[in-house]
Amino acid sequence: MKITMFPFLSDWPLEASVSGDVITINGEEIDLSGIPDGFRLPGGAVGNKFFVGNEYVERIGKTLHFTLRLPVQWDSPEEYRNPPEPIVIDARSGPVKFPDTSPLVIPATELPDIRGGKENGGLE
Numbered sequence: 756m757k758i759t760m761f762p763f764l765s766d767w768p769l770e771a772s773v774s775g776d777v778i779t780i781n782g783e784e785i786d787l788s789g790i791p792d793g794f795r796l797p798g799g800a801v802g803n804k805f806f807v808g809n810e811y812v813e814r815i816g817k818t819l820h821f822t823l824r825l826p827v828q829w830d831s832p833e834e835y836r837n838p839p840e841p842i843v844i845d846a847r848s849g850p851v852k853f854p855d856t857s858p859l860v861i862p863a864t865e866l867p868d869i870r871g872g873k874e875n876g877g878l879e
Contacts, residue, residue, distance in 0.1 A: 756819045758851070760842040761807050762835060763824035769805065771851040776819060778846075780805050787821075790814045798822060830858035 756773055771780045776788035785803055790796055792814050798821060799808030806812065810822035827836050835842070835856045844851060 756821070756846045758844040758846055759810075759820070759822040760825035760838075760844065760854070761810070761822050762827045762838065764829065765824065765826040766828065767804075767824075767826045769823075769826050769853055771823075771846075771853070773846045773848055773851060775848075778851075780823075787812060787814075787819050790819065792816060825853065825856065827856045828858055831856040832859060 756778065768781060771778055773779075776790075777784055777786045779785070780803055783803060785801060787801075790812060795811040795813030797808065798806035798810045798812055801812060805823045807822040807824060812819065812821040814820075825835065825842065829836075835854050842854060844853070
């Protein structure tokens with residue numbers, strides 16, 4: 756399976772695995788084996804919220820191609836929120852490794868304690 760990822764502002768969890776022509780997304784099995792070579796089906800017809808409705812699920816040779824929503828947040832890394840090139844995952848068998856879109860953690864900086872001195876330069 757060739758899965759193109761479409762960044763989508765959401766806090767939905769996304770876990771998937773592949774077995775043959777079946778992709779399991781968050782526990783829901785989606786059997787795509789009925790799509791013959793050269794045919795395509797609108798993503799919205801699959802009935803799963805992760806499939807992008809105006810993109811197609813199609814079989815080219817033996818490989819299924821489709822687009823899934825990639826949940827991102829406003830503070831996810833820029834490379835996933837606005838990728839310069841489409842993110843394409845080649846999923847064969849087993850768990851699908853999606854990019855880690857977790858927000859970046861900026862280390863806290865400790866500021867000096869200035870409470871003990873004259874903050875206004877002695878102009879009290």
